[in-house]
Amino acid sequence: MNVTTPLEKLTPKDFASDQEVRWCPGCGDYAILKAVQKVMPELNLPKENIVFVSGIGCSSRFPYYMSTYGFHTIHGRAPAFATGVKLANPDLSVWVVTGDGDGLSIGGNHLLHILRRNVDVQILLFNNEIYGLTKGQYSPTSRIGTRSPSTPSGSVDYPLSPTEFALGAGARFIARGIDTQLKLLPDLFLRAYAHRGASFVEIFQNCIVYNDNVFADFTDKTVADDHQIHVTHGKPLLFGKDGKRGLRVKPGSFDLEVVTVGENGIAEKDILVHDETSRTLAQLLAAMRPPNFPMAIGVLYCNPVAPYGDRVYQQIEEAKAKAPAPGGLNALLRTGHTWQVSD
Amino acid sequence: MSTTANVKVESDRAPRQILESAVVRFAGDSGDGMQLTGGQFTLTTALAENDLATFPDFPAEIRAPTGTTYGVSAFQINFGGRRIKTAGDEPDVLVAMNPAALKVNLGDLRRGGLAILDIGSFTERNLQKAGFKTNPLTDGTLDAYRPIKVDISRLTLESVKALGLSQKEALRCKNMWALGLIYWMYGRERTATTKWLRAKFAKRTDLADANIAAMDAGHAFGETAEMPSDIGGFLIPKADIQPGLYRTVTGSEALAWGLVAGAELAGIQMTFASYPITPASTLLHALARLKSYGIVTFQAEDEIAAVCAAIGASYAGSLGVTSSSGPGMALKMEAIGLAIGVELPLVVVNSQRAGPSTGMPTKTEQSDLFQAIWGRNADSPLAVIASRSPSDCFDVAIEAVRLATKYMTPVIVLTDGYIANASEPWLIPDVNAYPKIPVAFRTDPEGFHPFLRDPKTLARPWAVPGTPGLEHRIGGIERDYQTGHISYDPANHQKMTEIRAAKIRGIARDIPLQAVEEGEAKGDLAVVGWGSTFGPITRAVSNLREKGVRVSHIHLRHIWPLPANLKELLEGFDRVLVAEMNAGQLSTLLRAEYLLPIEGLNKVSGQPFKIAEIEAAIQSRLGK
Numbered sequence: 001m002n003v004t005t006p007l008e009k010l011t012p013k014d015f016a017s018d019q020e021v022r023w024c025p026g027c028g029d030y031a032i033l034k035a036v037q038k039v040m041p042e043l044n045l046p047k048e049n050i051v052f053v054s055g056i057g058c059s060s061r062f063p064y065y066m067s068t069y070g071f072h073t074i075h076g077r078a079p080a081f082a083t084g085v086k087l088a089n090p091d092l093s094v095w096v097v098t099g100d101g102d103g104l105s106i107g108g109n110h111l112l113h114i115l116r117r118n119v120d121v122q123i124l125l126f127n128n129e130i131y132g133l134t135k136g137q138y139s140p141t142s143r144i145g146t147r148s149p150s151t152p153s154g155s156v157d158y159p160l161s162p163t164e165f166a167l168g169a170g171a172r173f174i175a176r177g178i179d180t181q182l183k184l185l186p187d188l189f190l191r192a193y194a195h196r197g198a199s200f201v202e203i204f205q206n207c208i209v210y211n212d213n214v215f216a217d218f219t220d221k222t223v224a225d226d227h228q229i230h231v232t233h234g235k236p237l238l239f240g241k242d243g244k245r246g247l248r249v250k251p252g253s254f255d256l257e258v259v260t261v262g263e264n265g266i267a268e269k270d271i272l273v274h275d276e277t278s279r280t281l282a283q284l285l286a287a288m289r290p291p292n293f294p295m296a297i298g299v300l301y302c303n304p305v306a307p308y309g310d311r312v313y314q315q316i317e318e319a320k321a322k323a324p325a326p327g328g329l330n331a332l333l334r335t336g337h338t339w340q341v342s343d
Numbered sequence: 344m345s346t347t348a349n350v351k352v353e354s355d356r357a358p359r360q361i362l363e364s365a366v367v368r369f370a371g372d373s374g375d376g377m378q379l380t381g382g383q384f385t386l387t388t389a390l391a392e393n394d395l396a397t398f399p400d401f402p403a404e405i406r407a408p409t410g411t412t413y414g415v416s417a418f419q420i421n422f423g424g425r426r427i428k429t430a431g432d433e434p435d436v437l438v439a440m441n442p443a444a445l446k447v448n449l450g451d452l453r454r455g456g457l458a459i460l461d462i463g464s465f466t467e468r469n470l471q472k473a474g475f476k477t478n479p480l481t482d483g484t485l486d487a488y489r490p491i492k493v494d495i496s497r498l499t500l501e502s503v504k505a506l507g508l509s510q511k512e513a514l515r516c517k518n519m520w521a522l523g524l525i526y527w528m529y530g531r532e533r534t535a536t537t538k539w540l541r542a543k544f545a546k547r548t549d550l551a552d553a554n555i556a557a558m559d560a561g562h563a564f565g566e567t568a569e570m571p572s573d574i575g576g577f578l579i580p581k582a583d584i585q586p587g588l589y590r591t592v593t594g595s596e597a598l599a600w601g602l603v604a605g606a607e608l609a610g611i612q613m614t615f616a617s618y619p620i621t622p623a624s625t626l627l628h629a630l631a632r633l634k635s636y637g638i639v640t641f642q643a644e645d646e647i648a649a650v651c652a653a654i655g656a657s658y659a660g661s662l663g664v665t666s667s668s669g670p671g672m673a674l675k676m677e678a679i680g681l682a683i684g685v686e687l688p689l690v691v692v693n694s695q696r697a698g699p700s701t702g703m704p705t706k707t708e709q710s711d712l713f714q715a716i717w718g719r720n721a722d723s724p725l726a727v728i729a730s731r732s733p734s735d736c737f738d739v740a741i742e743a744v745r746l747a748t749k750y751m752t753p754v755i756v757l758t759d760g761y762i763a764n765a766s767e768p769w770l771i772p773d774v775n776a777y778p779k780i781p782v783a784f785r786t787d788p789e790g791f792h793p794f795l796r797d798p799k800t801l802a803r804p805w806a807v808p809g810t811p812g813l814e815h816r817i818g819g820i821e822r823d824y825q826t827g828h829i830s831y832d833p834a835n836h837q838k839m840t841e842i843r844a845a846k847i848r849g850i851a852r853d854i855p856l857q858a859v860e861e862g863e864a865k866g867d868l869a870v871v872g873w874g875s876t877f878g879p880i881t882r883a884v885s886n887l888r889e890k891g892v893r894v895s896h897i898h899l900r901h902i903w904p905l906p907a908n909l910k911e912l913l914e915g916f917d918r919v920l921v922a923e924m925n926a927g928q929l930s931t932l933l934r935a936e937y938l939l940p941i942e943g944l945n946k947v948s949g950q951p952f953k954i955a956e957i958e959a960a961i962q963s964r965l966g967k
């Protein structure tokens with residue numbers, strides 16, 4: 001008998017676990033948690049089909065605060081665990097929560113490969129440009145000169161750009177958000193969920209204790225309009241308080257430049273229109289940094305191809321169809337050269 | 344080579360000597376196809392109903408410069424009309440396809456043994472590459488042996504001349520020429536190899552024809568009196584083998600099939616995640632071919648990702664399996680610690696090799712026993728079992744699946760490079776005759792928490808994502824005994840540490856009591872072994888017992904926990920000698936556990952024990 005029970009409409013509250021949240025007061029993680037809990041009912045999934053997998057670090061405590069299935073694993077390896085979960089049960093909705101240290105330092109290799117393989121998971125990378133849980137050492141995304149307990153004279157190594165890394169690794173979905181933008185984040189998460197394949201979302205997250213205001217150069221209210229551009233597929237790449245500033249390809253180069261509509265003969269038609277399927281444009285947008293350029297927020301790139309699991313199971317189905325293996329394992333053991341020893 | 348009588352066989356020019364058993368080693372350059380040659384001889388010998396054991400010994404280099412000693416690849420087979428336990432201490436016949444092969448292998452040849460040499464390859468340059476200052480064919484090097492000097496290269500070229508191959512392709516048939524000669528020497532049928540060549544070169548029938556022509560020519564060479572007159576070929580009677588359907592099997596194949604069988608008996612899917620490493624990769628290859636059985640294989644980006652993916656698969660309700668060798672195992676250990684903490688089933692296969700670090704990747708050793716039992720941070724107990732032979736891997740794999748799923752624990756299976764690659768005849772079992780492995784995922788939300796334990800096994804429930812009402816979180820942070828939530832409570836950590844240990848210790852009640860493999864349960868000396876030392880120990884012990892020595896053989900499958908009666912058993916012997924291919928790991932473990940004066944016989948040369956070495960050690964201990 002096939003009776004489908006309509007899903008009971010869940011609320012964000014239904015996705016909060018009974019565990020006390022133990023991030024520092026004022027941590028950006030609270031807002032991200034809220035945004036994730038807000039979007040969960042929108043997925044229209046039974047709660048039991050959702051799994052949060054994390055590594056180690058402040059962000060990686062995330063699964064304990066969700067009332068879904070959750071696996072808090074080891075440092076840097078969440079993508080590998082998530083790949084195993086997804087291989088074993090492709091029907092699960094798997095969310096990887098990681099940070100800049102967990103995902104890009106100790107776990108850089110795994111992040112690279114889950115993106116390259118295009119495993120159908122959502123990866124939320126909380127970037128606060130610092131190691132929080134180990135008390136404030138600089139991270140692979142820390143800007144040069146970052147003073148920390150391990151770099152008292154300032155860090156000397158160049159930082160990594162998570163979105164550019166993801167693009168280089170072959171990610172087919174790349175988005176950026178900011179912890180405080182509670183209206184935007186759920187939309188990004190929904191888009192990430194809708195994308196079949198590895199979806200990479202970088203979230204600028206403020207560490208109030210060890211790296212407070214590190215993103216103020218584009219998140220502070222006084223500069224946000226001029227230092228952020230919210231990109232939407234099919235819409236012109238305009239920003240600024242009055243929406244007059246925009247991006248165009250600098251004539252005679254492969255670079256972007258910021259121009260103002262109405263100045264120097266620039267009209268709105270001269271402004272680039274966001275095409276989220278363009279890898280080249282995504283590369284240019286991902287590379288932009290304040291103060292000369294606005295920080296690009298939103299879905300920078302979405303250009304899906306078949307996810308890893310589809311191809312894995314397709315090969316298994318093809319093999320089964322070709323060799324239906326009657327008699328099962330006993331038959332297998334008896335294939336090839338065998339000989340009978342008689343009494 | 345023990346001779347019993349001579350018989351005259353029709354069509355043979357000289358009487359064939361009847362032998363109880365013989366050891367043949369094929370040795371040549373990595374590119375000479377020695378492993379294929381050995382494989383064909385193995386198959387044909389099995390079809391002739393001899394018992395047999397093999398030892399492939401190949402270099403780590405894929406194609407070392409031709410003619411060098413480090414590029415020599417060898418394949419040894421011991422076969423006979425009696426039960427064969429090892430690949431043989433020393434070859435009776437050495438086939439050396441070039442000077443380097445002679446240089447590397449002559450020292451192992453039995454004094455008086457046959458050395459079949461391709462003198463066509465004994466050029467000035469090849470002699471130099473092999474490091475010979477003078478020509479071994481003439482300088483007395485071979486005086487202690489019976490050399491058969493044949494220009495195999497020239498004869499091969501002549502035999503395939505009509506087929507118009509290039510010189511290079513034609514010369515590549517010389518392994519088949521040598522095989523043909525050995526086939527004649529032991530009165531073997533050529534049909535199976537002919538068939539195999541036809542299939543292998545289905546798209547290049549000229550190559551199939553050439554290889555068959557070369558094999559036939561080598562065979563004819565023996566038959567038509569071109570051999571020295573005192574070498575008349577040998578006859579090895581059929582072995583008294585248990586009736587039934589047989590095949591040859593390597594350890595890697597048996598493991599692969601055993602894991603598939605284990606998952607089938609447990610009624611769960613298997614997800615195998617691994618990273619290439621010698622000598623473990625063959626297991627990944629074997630399982631990757633079994634897609635039609637629904638096996639998911641995953642070649643991960645590294646050893647760590649492989650074990651993590653396997654644990655992720657177990658978390659999601661599949662049987663997670665990973666495999667590696669020593670250095671790769673070291674990389675996996677943090678994740679295995681997590682699997683111990685969150686109590687998920689996991690099977691980890693370690694095909695051990697000589698170490699430390701990279702060590703000797705293609706050479707065998709048993710030196711990861713400590714790493715398996717204790718090689719993780721903190722008190723992190725798991726189960727360790729070991730297979731004794733290639734075919735034993737099948738049952739050991741099933742046992743690993745049983746323990747992993749019943750006790751919700753990682754299980755490390757120890758094999759080694761020797762077991763993984765060596766092959767032996769195997770009486771094919773009926774998978775349906777194995778007891779089912781009952782696995783029940785938790786579905787009832789009533790009273791559920793993730794660390795609710797079975798009072799008997801102390802295992803927690805397997806609660807799989809996708810199950811309504813059982814949503815829970817697990818992780819590496821210590822979990823509360825009552826609720827499974829994060830806990831830093833001192834008393835709780837004490838309790839959880841103790842219960843993890845008690846769970847693994849309790850497995851001792853669920854495994855067979857240790858039996859004595861051969862001999863009485865009391866005596867002057869017990870030789871204790873584990874893993875691939877089984878063959879040489881059992882033969883050494885039986886040889887000495889025939890001479891009246893009161894020695895017994897005890898061989899462990901379950902290394903951790905140890906069988907419940909083992910201490911009592913060992914106490915029944917005046918002396919206990921642990922023979923193992925490491926610097927003394929099981930002997931240390933047994934001394935620590937039982938406070939008994941246990942002695943060690945240790946070999947770490949990258950080569951298996953010889954029977955004679957174990958016999959000598961027993962005799963010296965017993966003052967005989």
